[in-house]
Amino acid sequence: MRYWHDFKPGESFITPSLTVTQEDILEFAAEFDPQPYHLDSRAANESIFGGLCASGWQVTALMMRLITDTLQEQSVATLGSSGVRQLRWKMPVFSGDTLSASLAVVASHPSAQPGLGELECRIQMRNQNGVPVLESTITLLVELHEIATRISGDVHG
Amino acid sequence: MDKVYIRSRWFEDIPVGEFHVFGSHTFSELEIVEFGKKYAPQLFHTDPQAALDTPYRGLVASGWHLTAIWMKLMVSYSYMERFANGVRDGRRNGAGMAIEDLVWHRPVRPGHTITFIYDIVEKPDRIVRDKWGIIRSRNEDYNQYNQLVMSFMIDILAERNPGSGAHSG
Secondary structure, three states: OEOHHHOOOOOEEEOOOEEOOHHHHHHHHHHHOOOHHHHOHHHHHOOOOOOOEOOHHHHHHHHHHHHHHHHHHOOEOEEEEEEEEEEEEOOOOEOOOEEEEEEEEEEEEEOOOOOEEEEEEEEEEEOOOOOEEEEEEEEEEEEOOHHHHHOOOOOOO | OOOOOOOOOOHHHOOOOOEEEEEEEEOOHHHHHHHHHHHOOOHHHHOOOHHHHOOOOOOOOOHHHHHHHHHHHHHHHHHHHHHHHOOOOOOOEEEEEEEEEEEEOOOOOOOOEEEEEEEEEEOOOOOEOOOEEEEEEEEEEEOOOOOEEEEEEEEEEEEOOOOOOOOOO
């Protein structure tokens, strides 16, 4: 496993990619964001987006999926994110788009939570044409060292 | 078919200082796990038993599940407001543009009920693509113990009233 102490600002990763289908967009929209431009192609064509596109909150969730998969692939002892300093939706995500992200550690601080450290990361998510769709600076929580993972004496992960 | 848009008021008619408690949601174990499996597959979001052995000491909702529920409640609140105001024309809301200072202050666990509040804090003096204004709100979300679980600022586009002399202020 890799812990907070193992990271220095400047380290960066490229995530795997994933493709967003029309079905994914409709399913998320029906549950969380039932607005015409996420549910209906004709309404979407007339909207500011110019076509059926994913909810911005689906894009942020997919960003988390890409980050989570990458950190697991790198065996990072992460407890997810504690916040987002800033985030911009740059371009709509349309059905069929393939997304991937770059993740760069820009700062490292101890956390107020015992046993944890914070890594501030710059994230840029791009579509298959290399066009940025989302940019953000998010804070990841990472365990300081191995002991923190064994709270009840069990090893996991 | 009627066109349905959720913004019930023009940009000009939305006042700074407006404050709404716009909904509550109780998070079930099942929905936390379903969301976690799709978007944040880590044990503390996907496996109630294994989550006990993580530093969270139990299942917790993904922070992005909270923001998705924020959106869901915002959409249904806006529809209600629209019907209450009898609005039938094509005014509409636009997209979210940016968020700032989003903090997940404490975990949300199965059975927790979160209440969502927004406060319109600013209408930046900027026109986007000729017809949109920006509404900046501060959002705070509390659990049933009145503890803050999430807060953030968001900029959302709202359509300007074409009849109000537009293109200024």
